[in-house]
Amino acid sequence: MAEYVKANNNLEELKDLIQKKDDAAITNLVSPLHPSDIAKLLTSLEDEERAVVFGLLPPEAASNVLLEVAEKTREKLIASISKAELTEIVDEMATDDAADVIAELPHEEAKTVLEGIGWEESAEVQKLLKYPEDTAGGIMQTELVMVNEDATIQETIEQVREKSEEMAHIHNVFVVDGALRLIGLVPLEKLILTKPHLPIKDIMNNKPVKVLAETDQEEVARIFQKYDLVTLPVIDKDERLLGRITIDDVMDVVEEEIFEDFYKMAGLNTDERVLDPPARSFTMRFPWLLINLATAFLAASVVKVFENTIQTVVTLAVFMPVVAGMGGNAATQTITVVVRGLALGELELRNAKRVLLKNIAVGFANGILIGAVAGIAAYFMGVNYMIGMLLFLAMIANLVIAGFSGTIIPLILKWYKADPALSATVFVTTCTDVGGFFSFLGLAAIFIKYGLLL
Amino acid sequence: MAEYVKANNNLEELKDLIQKKDDAAITNLVSPLHPSDIAKLLTSLEDEERAVVFGLLPPEAASNVLLEVAEKTREKLIASISKAELTEIVDEMATDDAADVIAELPHEEAKTVLEGIGWEESAEVQKLLKYPEDTAGGIMQTELVMVNEDATIQETIEQVREKSEEMAHIHNVFVVDGALRLIGLVPLEKLILTKPHLPIKDIMNNKPVKVLAETDQEEVARIFQKYDLVTLPVIDKDERLLGRITIDDVMDVVEEEIFEDFYKMAGLNTDERVLDPPARSFTMRFPWLLINLATAFLAASVVKVFENTIQTVVTLAVFMPVVAGMGGNAATQTITVVVRGLALGELELRNAKRVLLKNIAVGFANGILIGAVAGIAAYFMGVNYMIGMLLFLAMIANLVIAGFSGTIIPLILKWYKADPALSATVFVTTCTDVGGFFSFLGLAAIFIKYGLLL
Numbered sequence: 001m002a003e004y005v006k007a008n009n010n011l012e013e014l015k016d017l018i019q020k021k022d023d024a025a026i027t028n029l030v031s032p033l034h035p036s037d038i039a040k041l042l043t044s045l046e047d048e049e050r051a052v053v054f055g056l057l058p059p060e061a062a063s064n065v066l067l068e069v070a071e072k073t074r075e076k077l078i079a080s081i082s083k084a085e086l087t088e089i090v091d092e093m094a095t096d097d098a099a100d101v102i103a104e105l106p107h108e109e110a111k112t113v114l115e116g117i118g119w120e121e122s123a124e125v126q127k128l129l130k131y132p133e134d135t136a137g138g139i140m141q142t143e144l145v146m147v148n149e150d151a152t153i154q155e156t157i158e159q160v161r162e163k164s165e166e167m168a169h170i171h172n173v174f175v176v177d178g179a180l181r182l183i184g185l186v187p188l189e190k191l192i193l194t195k196p197h198l199p200i201k202d203i204m205n206n207k208p209v210k211v212l213a214e215t216d217q218e219e220v221a222r223i224f225q226k227y228d229l230v231t232l233p234v235i236d237k238d239e240r241l242l243g244r245i246t247i248d249d250v251m252d253v254v255e256e257e258i259f260e261d262f263y264k265m266a267g268l269n270t271d272e273r274v275l276d277p278p279a280r281s282f283t284m285r286f287p288w289l290l291i292n293l294a295t296a297f298l299a300a301s302v303v304k305v306f307e308n309t310i311q312t313v314v315t316l317a318v319f320m321p322v323v324a325g326m327g328g329n330a331a332t333q334t335i336t337v338v339v340r341g342l343a344l345g346e347l348e349l350r351n352a353k354r355v356l357l358k359n360i361a362v363g364f365a366n367g368i369l370i371g372a373v374a375g376i377a378a379y380f381m382g383v384n385y386m387i388g389m390l391l392f393l394a395m396i397a398n399l400v401i402a403g404f405s406g407t408i409i410p411l412i413l414k415w416y417k418a419d420p421a422l423s424a425t426v427f428v429t430t431c432t433d434v435g436g437f438f439s440f441l442g443l444a445a446i447f448i449k450y451g452l453l454l
Numbered sequence: 455m456a457e458y459v460k461a462n463n464n465l466e467e468l469k470d471l472i473q474k475k476d477d478a479a480i481t482n483l484v485s486p487l488h489p490s491d492i493a494k495l496l497t498s499l500e501d502e503e504r505a506v507v508f509g510l511l512p513p514e515a516a517s518n519v520l521l522e523v524a525e526k527t528r529e530k531l532i533a534s535i536s537k538a539e540l541t542e543i544v545d546e547m548a549t550d551d552a553a554d555v556i557a558e559l560p561h562e563e564a565k566t567v568l569e570g571i572g573w574e575e576s577a578e579v580q581k582l583l584k585y586p587e588d589t590a591g592g593i594m595q596t597e598l599v600m601v602n603e604d605a606t607i608q609e610t611i612e613q614v615r616e617k618s619e620e621m622a623h624i625h626n627v628f629v630v631d632g633a634l635r636l637i638g639l640v641p642l643e644k645l646i647l648t649k650p651h652l653p654i655k656d657i658m659n660n661k662p663v664k665v666l667a668e669t670d671q672e673e674v675a676r677i678f679q680k681y682d683l684v685t686l687p688v689i690d691k692d693e694r695l696l697g698r699i700t701i702d703d704v705m706d707v708v709e710e711e712i713f714e715d716f717y718k719m720a721g722l723n724t725d726e727r728v729l730d731p732p733a734r735s736f737t738m739r740f741p742w743l744l745i746n747l748a749t750a751f752l753a754a755s756v757v758k759v760f761e762n763t764i765q766t767v768v769t770l771a772v773f774m775p776v777v778a779g780m781g782g783n784a785a786t787q788t789i790t791v792v793v794r795g796l797a798l799g800e801l802e803l804r805n806a807k808r809v810l811l812k813n814i815a816v817g818f819a820n821g822i823l824i825g826a827v828a829g830i831a832a833y834f835m836g837v838n839y840m841i842g843m844l845l846f847l848a849m850i851a852n853l854v855i856a857g858f859s860g861t862i863i864p865l866i867l868k869w870y871k872a873d874p875a876l877s878a879t880v881f882v883t884t885c886t887d888v889g890g891f892f893s894f895l896g897l898a899a900i901f902i903k904y905g906l907l908l
Contacts, residue, residue: 034680034681036680044804044805070800157646157647160643160646160647161646161647164643164647168682169641169682169684170643171625171684187623188642188643188646189614189618189624189642191646192611192614192615192642192645192646193611193614193615193618224705225702225705225706226488226490227488228622228623228702230623230625230684230701247684247701247705248679248682250705251678251679251701251704251705251708252679254705254708254709255708255712258709258712258713258716259712259794262712262716262719262790263790263794265716266786266787266789266790267783267786267787268787268790268791272791273791273794273795273800274791274792274794274795274796274800274801274809275795275800275801275805275808275809277812278812278815278816278819281791281812281813281816282815282816282819282820285784285787285816285820286820286823286824288783288787289780289783289784289787289820289824290824290827292779292780292783293776293780293824293827293828293831296775296776296779296780297776297828297831297835299775299776299779300772300773300775300776301835303771303772303775304769304772304835307768307769307771307772310764310768310771311765311768314761314764314765314768314771315758315761316771317757317761317764317768317770317771317774318754318757318758318761319754320771320775321750321753321754321757321774321775321778321887321891322747322750322751322753322754324775325746325750325753325883325887326743326746326747326750328782329721329742329743329746330739330743332720332721333720333721333722333739333742333743336716336717336720336722337722337726337727337728337735338728340713340717340727340728341727341728341729342728346524346727346728346729347728347729350498351498351729354729355728355729358731358732358735359735361732361736362732362735362736362739365732365736366736366739366740366743369740370740370743370744370747373744373747374747374751377747377751381751381755381758429779433775433779437775
């Protein structure tokens with residue numbers, strides 16, 4: 001596993017060898033590297049150079065590298081090789097990985113590859129392709145060690161021996177009845193420590209944690225964390241064993257789900273990656289900016305109502321973005337904590353009222369202090385002291401609005417089964433923009449009416 | 455493991471039993487639940503009720519529950535029991551968990567507990583307490599199966615048998631030489647599949663992946679993901695085996711690190727949790743808001759420079775927050791993708807220039823389109839069409855600024871070994887606020903000067 005050498009700055013050397021077409025030297029340079037290091041090297045190469053190096057990799061290394069590179073690079077690499085080569089590479093993969101790769105192929109090519117790999121693996125992969133990719137069925141693999149309930153420990157060990165060549169981490173043996181229903185689970189250490197002639201039934205855990213294939217992957221991740229699992233069996237409605245999920249796949253899910261939340265909060269398409277080409281990033285970011293523009297115009301129309309007020313005291317225009325901006329900052333703080341609480345299951349509807357009141361209180365307290373500092377600072381900038389007073393009052397109002405909307409909007413979305421993270425940019429900052437302009441300029445209009453300003 | 459029953463809405467029932475002081479019934483209700491479900495139930499109780507239920511748990515369950523609850527609740531629970539009870543509970547824990555709990559205790563109490571638990575465990579825990587909590591040493595446990603290189607497979611299996619009672623997941627056996635230096639690793643399945651009289655040396659992987667105790671936990675998580683590990687040995691500078699890290703601890707690290715990035719981006723203290731009391735949330739959010747206030751005033755002072763311009767054309771005040779706000783949104787998009795790319799190692803200094811140019815290009819393209827829509831929308835709101843033109847031009851300028859600063863500032867922070875996520879609210883939105891106001895009002899001043907506006 002760790003017989004790989006470090007990938008030191010061999011990019012220049014590699015480019016040089018590619019130019020010289022020295023295939024043997026390229027193979028010597030690349031083959032001792034870990035697949036994820038090869039993947040990194042490939043990402044730094046030009047399309048043509050990349051195809052050369054990838055074409056020289058043996059099928060096993062090529063299959064590992066293909067799973068490590070980003071989606072765009074994967075597509076290019078696949079396009080650069082023949083269907084026969086691709087088939088050989090997919091044949092090396094575990095069923096879950098093979099299904100992921102085949103799902104991305106055009107229909108014709110997918111068919112060719114499925115026909116090319118062993119019929120047994122092909123059947124398994126086709127079964128996996130039926131499950132949506134964000135469910136337990138979509139992330140499980142069919143490689144596992146399964147024995148009948150009547151097997152002895154010795155027979156079970158034989159099964160482990162047979163399977164150990166084709167699969168990486170075994171961890172557990174699953175016990176099924178005559179109808180292939182999951183009835184138990186045995187960790188490997190138990191196999192070592194018990195007399196070989198005993199029936200496997202005697203040492204199995206007969207109430208293993210398990211999930212239905214339809215279970216959402218986020219729920220799967222939570223089950224892994226709750227029970228500190230390393231592998232989890234997946235069953236169908238009739239309790240039949242379909243496959244297993246291993247923890248390395250779950251790690252990816254956990255990362256993906258958290259990033260997704262924050263991506264949505266920032267108004268980003270969850271597929272966007274830092275190395276995407278500009279055109280792709282542009283088309284993914286534009287719609288969100290357009291929605292934000294609509295909400296910005298909503299806020300602007302509030303300001304428009306008060307044009308006369310601003311005309312009377314033009315200094316108001318200097319400070320109104322301060323009130324709105326601070327509301328936006330406080331709202332971002334609130335919503336980030338709320339979305340995290342919802343994701344971790346700490347915040348639920350039963351304690352929602354407490355959290356709501358708390359965030360209002362925090363907004364009020366911060367409003368008083370931040371408002372006071374802002375008011376005093378404005379005074380020292382040499383403006384009418386009543387503008388400082390306005391800043392103080394409007395800041396309290398807007399930070400309370402931030403605490404309220406930053407809590408209630410994600411909760412409402414959750415209640416209606418929408419994604420609570422979706423709300424940050426769109427709804428909440430609209431609330432604080434509108435609230436900030438309205439409270440600051442509205443109060444100013446009242447002050448002016450009663451002769452307190454000017 | 456899964457012999458737990460589901461925690462159905464038994465909160466009311468539990469509260470009822472506590473009031474009736476029916477200890478036997480409480481135990482009956484709680485003991486079949488999974489520790490994390492008990493932890494959840496406890497969180498919903500009042501302090502006194504919680505202490506009653508916790509006091510009734512047997513030491514093993516109590517130790518698991520203590521590890522599942524939030525830090526604040528843990529402190530209260532520990533305060534509610536005697537030192538003798540606490541010692542018994544800590545004695546049940548794995549060394550890494552025991553060290554985490556003891557690290558939070560006041561000095562005197564920590565000493566008592568350390569003296570109370572077995573001297574062997576106490577020595578191990580004291581060793582662990584020396585490592586910073588965010589390093590490999592801080593998250594490792596000392597429970598592991600270790601054999602000398604001269605051992606046979608049969609002797610190794612005996613070691614596994616001895617240890618299997620006191621530790622949860624074994625996964626691997628570690629092989630050491632006479633000076634306790636790590637020289638190899640054997641996965642459990644290999645033990646099953648080989649003849650018992652062979653020396654362990656024959657079947658070990660003699661180049662196992664390993665880390666130094668000082669390694670940062672983020673780096674540890676990356677190694678786990680790169681090599682698809684389930685457990686990782688930790689060594690000191692002399693290659694001596696100190697402990698092992700298991701994947702369940704790494705899952706927590708991965709979650710924590712991602713959340714931390716986004717917390718920092720939102721201007722939040724990374725310790726804040728949704729159920730923290732208001733006073734705690736207030737004191738943690740206030741300093742960040744104060745820093746933001748300073749930057750908001752910086753932006754306001756730019757507006758102040760253009761007070762005369764606004765006095766001349768007051769409608770400018772309506773649209774200037776639109777330009778600044780859209781810049782902020784575009785900057786948040788950019789920085790989120792950049793921080794994720796840095797966290798995943800996809801963005802490095804060698805491809806930084808490409809990403810920078812790309813984000814400027816994306817800003818420019820979005821600026822043209824969003825600016826055009828904004829300009830046309832302003833025109834339909836009935837304002838001078840030259841204000842629409844101003845909006846168009848200023849939007850392009852500010853979205854380019856957003857793409858530039860949203861990329862370059864995290865990179866500069868990374869370059870200076872600071873945290874790239876820290877920059878979002880503070881630096882980048884200051885750039886887009888100042889940039890937005892300056893470009894919009896500055897252009898307006900020029901338009902007015904040349905008689906294009908009014």
